[in-house]
Amino acid sequence: MNEKESIEKLRKTTSVDSEVVLEVAAKNLRRSIHECSVQNPKFIADAAKSKLQEFTFVVCGAPRTGKSTLINAIINKDLAPTKSGPSAVTLETKCYSLEGHCSNEQNEEDQTFRINIWDTKGITTWDKTIVDIINERHPMCMILCASPGSFAKDEYIRPLISLCVNSNIFVALVCTNKWNDSDEKRTKVIEEFHDLLKTYNTTSHVDNEITYYGKIGLIAMVNSISYSNRRTGIYRPKIGVNNLIYGIMKSLNEDQLLGWCYTLMENDGFWSQMQTQIEDFFAQKFTYGKSILWSFSKAKTFFQK
Numbered sequence: 001m002n003e004k005e006s007i008e009k010l011r012k013t014t015s016v017d018s019e020v021v022l023e024v025a026a027k028n029l030r031r032s033i034h035e036c037s038v039q040n041p042k043f044i045a046d047a048a049k050s051k052l053q054e055f056t057f058v059v060c061g062a063p064r065t066g067k068s069t070l071i072n073a074i075i076n077k078d079l080a081p082t083k084s085g086p087s088a089v090t091l092e093t094k095c096y097s098l099e100g101h102c103s104n105e106q107n108e109e110d111q112t113f114r115i116n117i118w119d120t121k122g123i124t125t126w127d128k129t130i131v132d133i134i135n136e137r138h139p140m141c142m143i144l145c146a147s148p149g150s151f152a153k154d155e156y157i158r159p160l161i162s163l164c165v166n167s168n169i170f171v172a173l174v175c176t177n178k179w180n181d182s183d184e185k186r187t188k189v190i191e192e193f194h195d196l197l198k199t200y201n202t203t204s205h206v207d208n209e210i211t212y213y214g215k216i217g218l219i220a221m222v223n224s225i226s227y228s229n230r231r232t233g234i235y236r237p238k239i240g241v242n243n244l245i246y247g248i249m250k251s252l253n254e255d256q257l258l259g260w261c262y263t264l265m266e267n268d269g270f271w272s273q274m275q276t277q278i279e280d281f282f283a284q285k286f287t288y289g290k291s292i293l294w295s296f297s298k299a300k301t302f303f304q305k
Helices: 003-012 017-039 040-050 067-075 130-136 154-166 183-198 241-249 255-265 268-272 274-288
Strands: 054-061 094-102 110-121 141-146 170-174 204-207 210-213 217-221 227-229 234-236
Touching: 040 130, 040 255, 054 067, 054 255, 067 110, 067 141, 067 241, 094 241, 094 255, 110 130, 110 170, 110 255, 130 154, 141 154, 141 183, 154 170, 154 183, 170 241, 183 217, 210 241, 217 241, 241 255, 241 268, 241 274
Parallel strands: 054 110, 054 141, 141 170, 170 217
Antiparallel strands: 094 110, 204 210, 210 217, 227 234
């Protein structure tokens, strides 16, 4: 099956066929690397190849805002340590890595990749560590978490957002622990988020309970795990994570999109539950002739810490 036939099959399919996507993605990735290697000096080609194979995203925010829990929900793995209770878990900034490769049946070089996930300690003072990560790693996106009653001070947050905006790094402002505390406190968090992004005078719009500020950032509310209160007998399901993941996905450029899809490789729930939206998104990309560097299928990919 040639690439044109693969793309046409992807358009017509009634489900997300990872084997079809694999064929299109692998050819696009190999073509990008090959064209770069023959059209540029070696040091430029090597840098571009590295860019296509190593990706980073950063999660930060005040202590006890569920940063590690959100990371685990995004990748669908218990990678970052978490625990219930009022005490912060992540006391030092840590980097977790997901590594994998995609084999192919044409004896061509395997495509390898690495996802670096920076789980930062809670922001209570100005933290140059996060600035260094952003400047040195140029992440796909920065996810800033806050929860009712726990919000890092503006004087520490605004410079980080400004740095990301000026560096063309997408910012996702996420109110976590949606089911905790009062509606009033949750509303307060969202209002503070809007104040942070309104300063950039970017047109905003709301889609599926997420507010988008152009290509600068978005505002969302999630509960990364189910919530239960034995005393009151209240149970609430996990909510908002898939919409957040999809919102970030459709906001990234193509190179970043490749890395984000690698990140989601083992999140089967996302690919199945958001199937219709994913199909529409990629079909539109193909319609306009853009090269989509999408993720490799789980069947042909392995991960290791």
